Every structure is written in structure tokens, then in C-alpha cells.
Amino acid sequence: MLNYILRRLLVMIPTLAAISFLIFFIIELPEGDYISNQISMLRSTGESASIGRLEFLRKEFALDRPFVERYGIWVGFWPGPNGFDGLIQGNWGWSFEYDQPVGEVVGPTLPLTVALNLATILFIYCVAFPIGIYSATHQYSVGDYTFTLIGYLGLATPNFLLALVLMYLANSLFGLTVGGIMEEHYIGEPMSGGKALSIVAHLIVPVIVIGTSGTAAMIRRLRANLLDEIYKQYVTTARSKGMRESKLLVKYPLRVALNPFIADIGNLIPSLVSGSVIVSVVLNLPTVGPVLLGALQSQDQFLAGFILLFVSILTLIGMLVSDVLLGYLDPRIRLGKEGARQ
Amino acid sequence: MRKLGLLTMVVMFISLTVPAVSGALVLKETPGIPPGLPSVVDRVPKEPLVTYPDDIGRVIGVQGGALHTLISRPKDVRLINVWGYARLVGYNENLELNPDILESVDNHYDKVFTLNLREGHKWSDGSSFNAEDFRFWFEDVALNEELNPIGLPGFMLVDGEGPEFSVIDETTVRFEWHEPNPLFLQELAKARPPFIYRPAAYMKQFHEEYGNPEFIRQIARIEKVRGWAPLFNRMDDMYGASNPHIPTLQPWVPRNTSGDRRAVMERNPFFHRVDSAGQQLPYIDRIIMDVVDGKLIPAKTLAGESDLQARGLGFSDISVLKRGEQTQDYDTRLWLNSKGSEISILPNLSVKDAVWRKLMQDRRFRHALSLGIDRELINKVLYFGLGRAGNDTVLNISPLYQPDFQTAWAEFNPELANQLLDDIGLTDRRGDGVRLLEDGRPLQLIIETTGESAEQDDALELVAETWKEIGVSAFIRPSQRDTIRARALSGALMMSVWSGFENGVPTADMPPIDYAPTREDFLSWAPWGNYYESDGHAGVKPDWPPAIRLIELFDQWLVSSSFEERDMIWEQILQIHADETIHIGLVNAVRQPVVVMGLLNVPEMGIYGWDPGAQFGIHRMDLFFFEDLLPDEDDLPH
């Protein structure tokens, strides 16, 4: 097992290299850079006094070098204006928009990003699990159709609009502040019971909104898996032996059908991050989402690049974790996978 | 209003009167001031700036309270230094220039400026504000090549030469030019002023020549910058409010513990203004800015989460805000936007294509385009008819206003427009009625927009429709600022849409920069502006008589030394704009919603603008206070 994990980690290195290059390429695609945009902004408001300072930044961050060199400097295998100083050396870059190191911009948003995504995963599991089982055991019943329809409705409603409407309702019906992660007066205060409650209350809407889109897919997969299992010989055998229906279900088919829950962690992470980006923008949640959007729009390239890279790494780790878990739970998969790789 | 601009006189007058009055004033201690600070008498300058609220239609207020407002990005924290609007000299609500931080200015024919500081004036950390702060800036910052590779800022240069600077005594400094520099004081009063002084005591520790090298190295490592110059530039943030440690002279000081999503500003206990009752200003203790997505600002304002809000609110939000007044205790005031025009169509007079350039420079063509626009309809559709249909020029509250500037060639008259176009010789038409140029191409105008404003796009659609009637086809192409600027400079741009003149309420003392081809980012004549800006080293020499005349007039303004002279120059400039329809303005005097919750001393009606105006700045935000802090009627000692 340890060997397997090690090998997987080794494979991740070239993958990461490729990803970082791809990301750098993408964020450098738009014409111009942050500095030239800012200069024209300042000119338009007549604030030309600080243009000199911006030109200074352009040199400092090697924005005047050719593309490949800039990439090398960013990653840290090419000497920049101040020697080797890039991602590898632990310098995550500089955010022009915030005028701070990237780490300090992204850092504070991480706990909430993780919390939101974890809560959403939990929500998806809690909703999808019972519904999936019910739908599979009561195939083609009214309940099956209703639940499936609700699940699909969640999938079909554009996230941002649902968020907007729910946010407005939460405000007018329950008096929650519009958007944000807590009542404003708690910001910057130490953690307390009231603050925690406020955070939980504000998490409900985003979790539902992001979760709905993931739930439908999960229900569909669980239902299909269970249906496959239920009609297998061993189930029929057990049933013919007089085993109780509920016990029968829990004992065997369910365990097999659980696989997607684990296997999907890897897939779920990128899709949740996607979902949380747009919902966070609408609901004004301080996750990495709005930061990323802002960075992309203002061409704050190092910030955007780092966040994209960071999310990709998260996904890679998520995939690894789900593979390891699966292998742990189901020896067939582990052996099959390793066999295929050799 | 004509006397507004009598700058020198006003300055002299105030410098004489202020000391006489404040002698009788008894200062009251501010409640809740942190312990350990000196008493109020020692905190304010010997001669503080005394404000008489009654004289400007306000009332004496009560100190205290925290004001919540919303900003859309962390960077907007800088607005605290705009709204606070403590300047060496600043505009008042009537756009008169008065000394503020300075006790007085002696202005000798715009050539020699002697700045008199207030004795005993202190920075927000309690250190003394004196002539050394000016000297430090001029000699060690502005002229330091590592900090400022391009040298002195443009407004300090007359014919490329900087001033002579001298320290007269502890509270007096002098800037001296050989030729007049009428820009100097105007520049100091801007929303984003050039801060020609620095807290020397604090900043010196980061300066190579004064600081401890080991200390500088350590701090640089913590701040993740390399070398002293970037460190100095990073710490030296008088405007952005990003460094809570740098002392300031503004009414509110950023508190250093506020996070990314929320910024808290505390009152400056050493602020130099007091009211006539002897209370130190500002009235409000604390300003709290919450960062929220721009799109959420109307919703959060509607939910009563802001005490004072204009940023992030637009005309289209008024309906919903008014509706919310029924359930929330706020008040939506409609201030006046001070731009020359809300939306202005800018033909590029220096477009490269020879055929088009000839047409653009033909005044009849621009008149025809202007006459082919139904401005009243646009006003009705976009602004409920609340704006004023007319040209892009000065507003009627400016002392320079003349009705003709506003209305010349601005009525909707398609017949006359068609007549004019026929006169030019554009008589051939395509099958669908679009006229043909002399070389047979269709008369199709490509108007580039920034795509940032839905209102601009909507207005253009309406314009394009009525232009069809005069045989002009318009194609709207969304683009972005940068691209449009670059295309204007290269002459590829044909026409663009922008908001009108930034300063729609000038006095004769304000420089007519916007109104002549003086800068490369003016989209009507970018190459000419570039030529002027670069002293003929780049760009294109203007070949269009009105533009040449406008530059002459602007140059005359720069060397003018009397108010009357400037007034005359302005009038000629505005007349040229009215006669030539250089900008095709659509609607001006559009309202800006300002939501006020529980605050007193906020004017019912005011102008809302950046320069001049500093948004709330000229309306004296330090006088705003909370109504619920007023003692009950019965308790008042009558």
C-alpha cells in the first residue's frame, strides 16, 4: 500500500509540472497585464501621480521578460530580478490588486473554503444516501419519480439565481444579513457561541445551493449501482433463504454500492469548487472564489495562477485519497489497478 | 457666484480672520478618548480650524457613534482619505478654495507660494507637523532617484523646471517658480492629492540616508520586499490607507487590527478642526467599511446595512431603494452628478482614415449627428426624464455656464440634420437608405464602448435608431478601456462612448485640461494630446484649427495671472466646444442616489463628483453625526 501511494505521488510531479505550465499559459493569454491596465485606469481618473510607482513594479516582477522566462521565474527554476525565487522556493507570488503576498491574500479564505466544501459534501451524502436507496428499492414508484425529479430540479436550476433568490428570502423572512458569512458585527471579533451560530445560519443557503447540483448525480449513480447489485444471484439466494429484506440490503449490496461515495470524492472536489466559486460571488462569501474571479478580471496574474494551481493540487490529492480509500475497502480494485499499471 | 474664484483674496481674508475668532473659544474634551493622550487643548493646533455649522446650513452635532458603509473591494479603503478631505487647501461646497491644514497661503502672482502651517499642529501619532515634513518630501523623496525615477510630478514643473524650495522657519515653507504655476494649489485640493509633505519622523526610519540599515533589512524581509526603495514606497502610503502605522492628518485613521473583509477607522485625536462649540471634529468616532461584492451593495443597503451609501448605487437602483424606504428607516437623497454629461459620444477627430477624418473634422457632420439624436427620449427612457438633455459642457451651477453652451445644436431635428449631410455631399444612398461616403463605402460608424455600463449601451441603441432616419448606420462594438485607448492613439478608433467631462462644475481658476487636446487619453484627439504631452516628440501635430486654438487658449491659461483673464479664456474654450460640438453629449445632471440612515448634517441636495468634490469630501463628512445621540428634548438645559 505504501509503495502504491509513493508511486502515485511520484507520478504527480510531472503532472503538476504540466498543469502549472498550462495554467500559466492560460492566465497570460489576455492582452496586456495588470500594470498596464492600472496605468490606464489611473489616467482616466487623473491620478497620474502614482504611475511611476507602477512602472517600478513591472521591473520588479519581470513582466517585461519573454513568456518562457516569466514562467521559469514564477516556478523558480530561472533566475528573476532577485535570483531564484519562485513557487519551488516557497515564494507564492505577489498580488498587485491587494498589494500583498499571494499567501496572505489566499490564506484567510482557506478555512471557510474548506468548511464550505466539507459541509456541502456532508449535505450531499446525507441527502443522496437515503433517497438513492429508496429510489432503488422502490424503482418506478411515485416516490422514486418525485425524488428523482427534485434531484434533477436542483441540477437544472442555475446556481447563481437560486442563490440570489434564497438570499433575498433568507433576509426578508428570517432577517439574516444579505450575503456574507456572519452578522457584520462579528467580523474581526474572537470566536464565540453567537458567532458560530451566525456562521452556521449563513452557511445554510450556500450549502443547499451548491449541494443541490451534486446531489442529483450522486443519487443517480447510487441508484444505478444498487439496482445492478439487487438483481444479482447472491441476493436472490439470500432472499430465498428467508433473510429479512432490510438486513439483506444493508449486509451486501449496500456495501458495494457505497463505492461511488468514496470514488467520487476526487470528482466531487473540482465540481464543488466550481460551484462554490459562483455561489460565493453571488452571496459574498469570503472563499477563494470571489478572489479568483477578481484576479482573473483585473489580470492579477500571480494570484489567479496560484489559486488555479492550488485547486488543481487539491483535486489531485482528492483523487489520490479516493483511490487509496477504494483500494483499502475493496481489494479487487487495488489489485486490478496495480495490475493494470505494471 | 462670480466671486467664487477670487482665490488670492479669499485666502488672504481667511488668514486674517481665523485667529481673531478662535481666541475666545473654549475647547471641550472629547468623550471616550483613549486614556494617556494629552488634553484636547494640547492636541489641536494653537489656532485650530474653527467651523461654524450655522454658516453653512448645518447644526452643532454630538460626538460619538460608528458609521457603517459598504465598499466593493479592499482597495476602496482609500476612500477614507478622500471623504475625510483634509487638504493643505481644499474646496468648500461652493467650490471656493480655502486653506485647511494650512493656516494660510500667500500667493504672489501664482509664482511664489508661501505656505503657513498651524503652530502646534500634530500628526495622528502626536508628533509635530512642521516644515521639516515638507523638506523631507521635496529633497529626500521627490528628488530621490531611487524612489522616484521620473523625478518631480508634472504639476510641479513649469516649462520642465521645478520650483525653488526654501524653509523660512519652523511653520513656513516657500515654493518659488520663475513663471506662474496656476496648477499648484488646484492640484493640492484634489480628491487624490499629491501630498507634498511626509511624516518625516516616521518615514525616515525606512530611508537609506536616515534609517538603521539592519532595521530596514529586517522589515524588508518581513514585508517580503527587496531593498530599501520598495520598502519605503510600500510604507509610504499616505493615500491608500494600507499602512495603519503611517501617521496622517486626516480625520480618521485606519486601525491596524482590521481584517481583509472589514476596515475600521478611528477618529484622529489630533485632528485640526473644531466646531464653534469647542468640540473637536470629526463628530463620528469610527467609520466601518465592509467589503462586499459590488452587485450586493444595493441589496445590503436596502436591508438597512449601511448608514451612508453612494458608492455602488446607480440611477437604476433608485426605484428599489425608494420602495425600501417604506420598511427601513433610511432616506434616499438624489444628489447631482457633477460630470459634464452622463454619456458622451466622442467622434475621433484624428482618425487615420483620410476620408473619415475629413468627415469627422467637418463641423456640419458633427452637427448633423447631434441633431439626429432624440435626447429627450433617452432622458425619459433611462432617467425618468430627471436628467437634462443637452451638450457635454459645464453644468448650470457652474459660474461659467451659459445656456447656449448647453443647447447649441442639441435639439432633435432630423430634417436639418439631413439637410446638413446633403450639403456635405453625402447624397448617394445604399438600398437600405444608408448614405455612402465619397469613395463609395457606406456611412457606417463603429462606436466602441467599454462594456462597463449598461446605460451607455442602452443609450447607444436609442441613438442608433434615430440615426437611421438621417441615413447614418451605427454599429456598437463592446471593447475595453485599454484597447480603446490604444486604438485611439494609433488612429484606428472611429468613435467611442465615454462619460463626459469629469469636471462639469469648474470655476475659472480650475485648469481647462479636459477641454483641449492636452493628454493622450482623450479619445477625441489622442495623437494630438500625445504630441502636446510629449512636447512634440511623439504623436501627431494637430492640423485642425479649433484644436490648435484650444491648445493656444490652454497655454494662455497656464501663464495667466488674473482671474478675469482666466474667465475670458474659459468662455472662449466653452464657446468653441458649443460651436463645434466636439463631444456629442446626451444627458447631464443625472441624479446619484445617496442613502442616509439616521445621520444629520448630510445635505439634502449636493453635487456628487470626484474632482472637484471628493464625493462626500466637500460636504464636510467630519460634520455628519448620528441623530440618536442628540439628547432628548426635555433634557436640554434651556
Add this chain to the structure above:
Amino acid sequence: MSPGERGEDKAEHYVNPKGFDPKDVEILTREQERYYQAPQWKIIWWKFRKHKLAVLSAIILFFFYLCVPFAEIIAPYPVAKRNVDFLFAPPQAIHLFHEGKLVGPFVYGLNPSVDLENLKWVYETDTTKVQKIRFFCKGEPYKFWGLFPASFHVICPAKDGTLFIAGTDRLGRDQYSGLVYGARLSLTIGLVGVSISMVLGVLLGGLAGFFGGWIDSSIQRVIEIMRSLPELPLWMALSAALPITWSPVWIYFGLTVILGLLDWPGLARAVRSKLLSLREEEYAKAAALMGASPSRIIVKHLLPGFTSHLVASATLSVPAMILGETALSFLNLGLRRPAVSWGVLLNEAQNISVVTIYPWLMAPVIPIIIVVLAFNFMGDGLRDAADPYK
């Protein structure tokens, strides 16, 4: 077995004198016979037909897709037509009876006025003005496909009347007509995107699955990289890179390419694993032994084996692309006016004024939900039907 041994074990040759009648063993009804002799696509159709919801979805989608070629005819107003007297007009209810008498479908006239106190438009329904809706009529002139001038509509307002089934927006543009025209872009963006992703997916997945070896592992790596990139942020980054100066048509194609480019790995994976298993089948080996080229084997022998699967999974990724377009347009990274798509319409509906005062501007959500649901149900039906012999 060597030939020598063969003779010794050989059983005596025997032929059943009765002959073989297959029907003797298993008697097939006519239906069964039809079933077993039917070509694959026919069986798929039969199975699909049984899935009622899927069939219904297919019909609904068909009607929606009619908007793509015939938007000008279906919509009562041209998309850019502004009715400046009716700004933010609420939807007009369609009535049948006027004062107890059957008149046929009609709307009551609207009297606009402006409320300067609250700064909003107020509309009074004037029940004396009966405006009968006309069908198959001549109305607002337009250019069909931007080429041929015409004025025929399926539905028109009464002469001098108005017909705002879903209200109007801030410039008085009819929202219902906007929806019809918006379908043109929103519905095709998914199809074009999926086609791109299918071509890429089949090509790369096919290469990987058939050749194996280093081709397989390098394509696998690419797939892994693509899958570890979060979709929406990547869409955002790429569409932020689309030059804003492009014309709407180019932006549209740019978007479809972006959506398609990021979608293929899933398909490629499926194709690869299917090919891996099918390649081991006897008939594939037989073809190879007979000297068929790899491309011929893939295209002629293997692909037909799972085309139906491909179609089904493609159907299921169309809705994701439709939603993707709306999300991008919502974030101002996608299409912009004058192009009209459902996402563009929703982008204009994202402020609090709309939610509280002009809720009808959120109407584009309804077709989006219906279309996405329909695609999902149809995809489910297709997938179930795709394996007819199961």
C-alpha cells in the same frame, strides 16, 4: 491435438434423419421473431419508446429546437425591438372571456404612467381595451436569418396593441421574444460544444484504447491533467482570455470551443475502456487476422458497438454546457449584447431590483430548467435503450 490421434477418437458420423427445425426447440412468437431480426437501431427505438418520460422530453426538446431556425417567426417582436412607451411592463395575462362573452385569446391594454415619487413605471390594466391576439399574421417586419425581409409571425399583438407575454425589460424589449431568440444561441452552444468534445473524445480515446502502449499512457496523462483542473475556474480563465473586441459570433464559437475542449476527457475515458474490452472480442481479432487496418477495425467493427452509448453520454453532457454558458454570461465572461442568449438575459436579471420589483425578468430560468431536465431524462432513456440486448 495431433492429426494422428484424431482418427482414433472420432465418433461415428451421425445425421438426425428428421432434420433440424429451430422452431421445434424454441417456438418464437411473431413479436419475438421481429425483435430478434430487427436491426440494432430499431430495437433501441422500441426500448426508448417505452420510457414515457424520455419520449415526452424528446418531444419537448423538439419544440424548443424549433426556435433555432424559426425564431423570427415564432417571436411576436424582433429581438432588438424597443417599445419605449412600455418600459419594465409586467407580463400581460391572456384572457378568453370579456364581460362574460367568449372573445378568444386576448389581452387588456396597458396604460403606462410614471410615478415620480418612487421613480418607477406604473401600469394600469385598461379593461375597456380588448386587444385580440392574432395568429399566423403579418406583424413587425424582420429579416429572416438576417437575409430575407418578411413580416409573417405565428403570433402577433392586435393592431396598435401590445402583447408582452413575459413582460418587457428596461428598454421595453419583449421578454418572450428575447427568450425565443435566446434559445438560438443557448441551445446550439451545447450541441456544438458536445460535437467538438465527441470528435476529440472518440479520436483520442480511440487511439489510446486501440494502440495501448505509450500512446495510451500519454493520453491517459493528458486526461488526468484535464480532469484535475476545476471546470468553472478554467472556463472563467479561458473566457477571460477571449479578446473582448471579437464580434459576438466569434465569442460564441470561442465559448463553444472552450466548453468542448474541457469536456472530452470523460468521453475519451469511456471510449478507451470500451475499446479495450471490445478489442479482445473474437470478431475484432478475426478482422485483424484478415488484414483489416486499425482505422478500419475501429470505425467499421468497434465503433458501431458503442455508438449508442456515446450518444447517450453526449446527451447527458449537453445540459452541463447550457448551464456553463449561463454561468459564464452571468459572470460577464460570456456573451454580451447585442448577442442574446438565456445567460445574457439572466445576466441582466441579477440585481435586487429584479428580484423585488421586476421578477418577470427572471423568466429565462424556466426554459433553462425545462431544457436541462428534458436533456437529462432523454439521456437516461437513451442510455437504458442503448444496450438493446441486455
